[in-house]
Amino acid sequence: QKEVEQDPGPLSVPEGAIVSLNCTYSNSAFQYFMWYRQYSRKGPELLMYTYSSGNKEDGRFTAQVDKSSKYISLFIRDSQPSDSATYLCAAVNEAGTALIFGKGTTLSVSS
Amino acid sequence: DAGITQSPRYKITETGRQVTLMCHQTWSHSYMFWYRQDLGHGLRLIYYSAAADITDKGEVPDGYVVSRSKTENFPLTLESATRSQTSVYFCASSRDRNSPLHFGNGTRLTVT
Numbered sequence: 001q002k003e004v005e006q007d008p009g010p011l012s013v014p015e016g017a018i019v020s021l022n023c024t025y026s027n028s029a030f031q032y033f034m035w036y037r038q039y040s041r042k043g044p045e046l047l048m049y050t051y052s053s054g055n056k057e058d059g060r061f062t063a064q065v066d067k068s069s070k071y072i073s074l075f076i077r078d079s080q081p082s083d084s085a086t087y088l089c090a091a092v093n094e095a096g097t098a099l100i101f102g103k104g105t106t107l108s109v110s111s
Numbered sequence: 112d113a114g115i116t117q118s119p120r121y122k123i124t125e126t127g128r129q130v131t132l133m134c135h136q137t138w139s140h141s142y143m144f145w146y147r148q149d150l151g152h153g154l155r156l157i158y159y160s161a162a163a164d165i166t167d168k169g170e171v172p173d174g175y176v177v178s179r180s181k182t183e184n185f186p187l188t189l190e191s192a193t194r195s196q197t198s199v200y201f202c203a204s205s206r207d208r209n210s211p212l213h214f215g216n217g218t219r220l221t222v223t
Contacts, residue, residue, distance in 0.1 A: 032209050043201055043214030044154070088154065096208040097161070098144060098169060103153035 006102025
């Protein structure tokens with residue numbers, strides 16, 4: 001079992017929809033969580049960075065961490081065609097030496 | 112603000128050849144990483160470095176060699192390339208152990 005699990009999708013939504021992307025993790029020692037966005041033939045770029053439980057909002061994006069259920073989520077409000085990309089969740093490993101990534105969810109937003 | 116650059120962007124090589132992928136960062140970040148990205152596996156850590164002259168293995172280190180003589184450079188060498196090493200390779204850096212990683216745009220390597 002991979003330490004960070006993510007539904008690969010693909011996920012297709014119309015423009016303006018609210019998108020929910022989800023991951024689960026297995027190690028309760030994980031404390032730092034990140035969401036990355038990756039466009040085709042580009043490197044992943046950081047979207048959100050959260051520590052421990054709770055919500056963090058940045059514009060149309062909200063990251064949520066529920067440590068009791070080992071669940072992390074990314075919500076995108078008013079989705080745009082430019083949001084079409086692969087979204088990767090990640091957790092800093094227990095030793096604090098590297099990021100462990102989910103396999104990514106591919107999102108397509110149609111206009 | 113050059114950030115992190117990888118070279119080459121694309122590389123085709125033959126089985127058994129040695130190939131080196133280059134990575135350079137301008138932020139003076141302590142940590143640097145090499146990941147490979149494959150369909151069905153996502154991003155997997157090959158090697159990482161906490162500082163110059165300090166390197167350690169990740170999840171999939173076999174067949175790869177790294178060095179870090181200077182803080183800003185972290186080359187990855189495939190000593191004898193195999194077809195299973197066909198992949199997209201990403202270099203990343205971070206300020207410290209719990210900070211976000213910043214990625215380069217990758218090297219797409221094909222081993223024939």
